[in-house]
Amino acid sequence: MPPETSPAACDLILSGGTILTLDDADTVFADGAIAVRRRDIVAIGPRETVEAAWTAARRVDCTGRLLMPGLVNVHNHTPLMITRGMIEDIGFAPMFTPGIPQGHRLSEEEASLLARLGVYEMLRNGCTTLVDFYRYPQALARAHAELGSRAVIAGRVHDADPEELTRRRYVYNPGLARETIAENADLIAAFDGFDAGRIRCDWAPHAPDTCSDACLREVAELARWHGGNIHTHLCQSGIEVEQVHARSGRTPPQALEDAGLLDPRLIAAHCIHIDPEDYVRLGAAGIALAYTPIGNAKTGRIAPVLDLAESGVAVTLCTDTFSGDLFEAMRWAVAMQRVKRDGQSVLDARTALRWATQAGAERLGLGDKIGALTAGRRADILIMDTDAPGLAPVIDGYGILVWSANGGHVRSVIVDGRMVIEDGRLTTADGPALVREAQKVAERLWTTAGRNPVSRRVGA
Numbered sequence: 262m263p264p265e266t267s268p269a270a271c272d273l274i275l276s277g278g279t280i281l282t283l284d285d286a287d288t289v290f291a292d293g294a295i296a297v298r299r300r301d302i303v304a305i306g307p308r309e310t311v312e313a314a315w316t317a318a319r320r321v322d323c324t325g326r327l328l329m330p331g332l333v334n335v336h337n338h339t340p341l342m343i344t345r346g347m348i349e350d351i352g353f354a355p356m357f358t359p360g361i362p363q364g365h366r367l368s369e370e371e372a373s374l375l376a377r378l379g380v381y382e383m384l385r386n387g388c389t390t391l392v393d394f395y396r397y398p399q400a401l402a403r404a405h406a407e408l409g410s411r412a413v414i415a416g417r418v419h420d421a422d423p424e425e426l427t428r429r430r431y432v433y434n435p436g437l438a439r440e441t442i443a444e445n446a447d448l449i450a451a452f453d454g455f456d457a458g459r460i461r462c463d464w465a466p467h468a469p470d471t472c473s474d475a476c477l478r479e480v481a482e483l484a485r486w487h488g489g490n491i492h493t494h495l496c497q498s499g500i501e502v503e504q505v506h507a508r509s510g511r512t513p514p515q516a517l518e519d520a521g522l523l524d525p526r527l528i529a530a531h532c533i534h535i536d537p538e539d540y541v542r543l544g545a546a547g548i549a550l551a552y553t554p555i556g557n558a559k560t561g562r563i564a565p566v567l568d569l570a571e572s573g574v575a576v577t578l579c580t581d582t583f584s585g586d587l588f589e590a591m592r593w594a595v596a597m598q599r600v601k602r603d604g605q606s607v608l609d610a611r612t613a614l615r616w617a618t619q620a621g622a623e624r625l626g627l628g629d630k631i632g633a634l635t636a637g638r639r640a641d642i643l644i645m646d647t648d649a650p651g652l653a654p655v656i657d658g659y660g661i662l663v664w665s666a667n668g669g670h671v672r673s674v675i676v677d678g679r680m681v682i683e684d685g686r687l688t689t690a691d692g693p694a695l696v697r698e699a700q701k702v703a704e705r706l707w708t709t710a711g712r713n714p715v716s717r718r719v720g721a
């Protein structure tokens with residue numbers, strides 16, 4: 262008989278439930294358990310085995326629940342929550358749309374209150390890792406630091422004058438490049454690596470049309486020195502393609518290539534208005550697409566995701582600040598590509614889940630830390646509400662999550678070993694108060710923009 266060893270101590274055991282690890286072997290534990298010590302998963306496996314080896318300060322009964330990795334949402338701008346529910350029927354991108362509250366007119370306090378709404382919403386919907394870039398990036402970083410999400414933050418670097426953009430005119434101002442680059446440098450100094458790396462900072466040139474070639478080259482140089490990813494918008498609109506062509510006779514991917522930005526660190530959202538010759542260019546460079554299926558569809562477009570993937574582009578998934586529900590985005594992603602390929606797409610639920618977890622993690626350089634549930638990774642875990650009628654039946658586990666689940670089915674969320682949503686309630690701040698504060702900011706800003714919020718109307 263081997264000598265009896267006493268159980269090792271950990272902080273938290275999630276006991277019971279079906280665990281979808283989403284690891285490379287698609288391991289599932291039907292009656293499993295996860296032991297968490299500090300920020301990490303220290304054991305995962307059959308419940309009896311884990312509970313015999315580990316004793317925890319806290320044990321959460323997950324019997325009957327479905328457990329899965331937290332979702333990775335690779336492209337967002339949380340203060341743009343201000344435009345949600347309005348921009349979809351007014352214009353295609355807030356920066357180009359007159360008559361809406363513009364980001365460059367927000368105060369830092371307003372950006373901060375809106376960012377907290379966005380972070381809260383995405384955490385509540387099961388997104389544990391968020392890429393978030395906008396003006397006042399330190400306000401964004403503070404929101405993520407406070408509310409408990411894992412985040413990659415950047416400022417929005419550009420030198421096109423935003424007031425002129427709403428008139429569809431491009432006026433490049435070197436002072437704006439200096440200002441937005443300095444904002445990002447200050448962000449990196451203040452927050453890069455915060456809380457044992459829970460918050461990381463990157464660079465994000467806004468787009469090939471809103472950044473001049475000089476601005477793109479400068480960011481490429483700074484990003485090369487800094488490391489990490491580069492986040493941008495690419496081939497989002499016909500206007501962008503026309504502007505870059507008018508400026509230099511090139512396509513937007515060529516402009517990024519010439520600036521030294523086209524490499525595997527690049528995560529580019531949209532890629533809709535793209536020349537087929539550029540599929541190969543992007544694939545050969547090994548960039549990643551931040552696929553935005555719902556945002557693209559709202560402008561009447563479907564990105565050629567499978568063509569890009571077949572050329573070697575990696576696919577990751579995002580909501581880009583519309584609804585922060587990545588479950589919804591997974592189902593749109595597959596459905597829209599089936600429309601695009603006239604029903605011939607080979608995509609399935611497991612592929613969409615991979616895009617929303619492991620693929621995003623890998624492209625952010627976090628593939629060994631998050632994206633799947635295995636011992637040694639950070640504890641970013643969702644506990645799904647299997648009492649909800651929309652989450653039944655669970656048969657292969659993947660189909661129900663992609664084709665029926667929504668963010669409201671997320672019951673509890675653990676990030677970096679910390680329970681940040683527990684039984685639907687935010688534990689790190691007063692969730693309903695965050696919503697009320699953001700509502701007040703939004704009403705004020707939309708009123709200034711000439712709209713009359715419904716809550717202020719009297720009678721008919």
Ligand SMILES: [Zn+2]
Binds near residue numbers: 338
């Ligand atoms: Zn965006």
